[in-house]
Amino acid sequence: MNYESSIDSAVDGQELAGGPLDAVEEEDRRSRKRTILIIAGAVVLLIALFFVLHGFGGQEAEKKDQAPRVSVVAPGAVTVEGMINVNGSLAARREMPVGSVGEGGQVRQVLVEAGDWVRAGQVLAVIDRSVQVQQQAGSGAQIAVAEADARLAQANLDRALKLVDRGFISKADVDRLTATRDAANARVRVARASFAQIGAQIARLNIVAPAAGLVLERRIEPGQVVGGGSGVLFRIAKDGEMELKAQVGEMDLAKVTAGVSAEVTPVGGARKFTGQVWQVSPVIDPQTRQGFARIALAYAPELRPGGFASAVIKAGTMVAPMLPDSAILSDGQTSYVYIVGKGNKVERRNVKLGLVTDKGIAIASGLSGSEKVVLRAGGFLSPGETIQPVAGKP
Incomplete structure (x- = not known):
């Protein structure tokens, strides 16, 4: 028996006990009946609404709570300075190997050490020149002999020229004396050239710096015998x-x-x-x-x-968005990132990489900088998946 039938029974009982009801009482009974029905319907509606909110709605909320929380960032656009490590x-930068350029000899003295600064033409090492000095002295003596012969030849020619007009000396004798004088002068020049050559050889015995700089290495010691084939000495x-x-x-x-x-x-x-x-x-x-x-x-x-x-x-x-390496993925052909689309769903976006710096990688194309880009764990996501975006730091 429901609540409505109980009420009807009670009313019928009153009619039997008290006699017929008048019209006013009948109308009052029907009004109470409608009120009870309205209240009962409202209660049923509230119960249904409760189940909707705490049943199906709770499932949706629970589903939303189960979506993974993912760090995202809007990179913007910055001026990126490219760096290559x-x-x-x-x-x-300009290394100068220095060796012996002369005929060589025994090293008498080394004047510099590794780490010293030298000027152009500075003597680095001195080679024994005792033999060359004697040769130069002999060459100097040869110059004196040649000059004496030249002076004598010139005097003989001068005397002969004075006797030509008197007929005591023939023209042929004058020509012979002139040739003798010229030969003597030539021998003087040869002797002087020989002397200069020996002097140049003596000068080449010294090992000198070809230009100003820093001595990096020394491979020569006193007593060592060096020559043109000794290789690099400094x-x-x-x-x-x-x-x-x-x-x-x-x-x-x-x-x-x-x-x-x-x-x-x-x-x-x-x-x-x-x-x-x-x-x-x-x-x-x-x-x-x-x-x-x-x-x-x-x-x-x-x-x-x-x-x-x-x-x-x-x-x-370049001016471009900057992302950390963890945000950039690759499928072997192209580079891409995941961005947050409508309804917090993951979307794939292909990108072209630019300059690489110690702060991250510049995105040359594919992003404007206003997108929300997944920073980490992109490899565990798939396009269309719903996430809970959380603001992160690059």
Whole structure:
């Protein structure tokens, strides 16, 4: 028995007990009946609404709560300065090997050490010249003899010319005396040339610096016998200038031009040195696919030829969005990122990479910078997946 039938029974019971109801009572009964029905319907409606909100609605909320929380960022657009990280060996920019250019001999004295600064023409080592000095003295004596013979020949010619007019000397005798005088003068010139030659040989015995610079290496000691075949005895860095011969990959080498600046850090040192690329290799090694960028550096004690150093070469600027490496994915053919689309659904966006810096990678095309880009865990997402975006830091 429901609630409505109970009410009807009660009313019928009153009719039986108290007699027929008048019209007013009948109308009042029907009004109460309608009120009860309305209240009952409202209660049913509230119960249904409760189940909708806490049943199906709760499932939707629970589903939303189960969506993964993913860090995203809107990168914007910044001015990016390209940086190319390279490594290489330090060396003298212009290294001058110095050896013995004369006939050589025994080393008497070495006047410089490695690390000394020298000027152009400065004597680096002295070679024994005792034999050459005696030869020069003999050559000087030969000059004196030749000059005496020349003076005598000239005097004989002068006397003969005075006797020609008197008929005591024939023309043939004058010609003979003239030839004798000319030969004597020629012997004087030969003797003088021989003397100068020996003097030049003595001067070449000294080992001198061809230009001003820093002595890098000394391979000569007193008592050593040297000559033209002794090889390199000193190595000098012209003007003390150094360079880093940096190995650069084929792709990066195309971005490097002469004149761009670079920052060089020797291994084991904390100090950084500013240099400038002065030469870019015109060829690429077919085996390593690398070339060289030569970075000129001013002299500093920390820059030791033969040492290893790293460098950062500036490779131009561009205005573009900047993203960390973790945000960029690749399928082997193209690079792409995930962005947050409508309804917080993941969308794939192909991009073209630009300059690489220590702060991230510039996006040359594919993004405007206003998109919300997934920063990390992109490899675990798929297009169309719903996420909970959380603002993150690059």
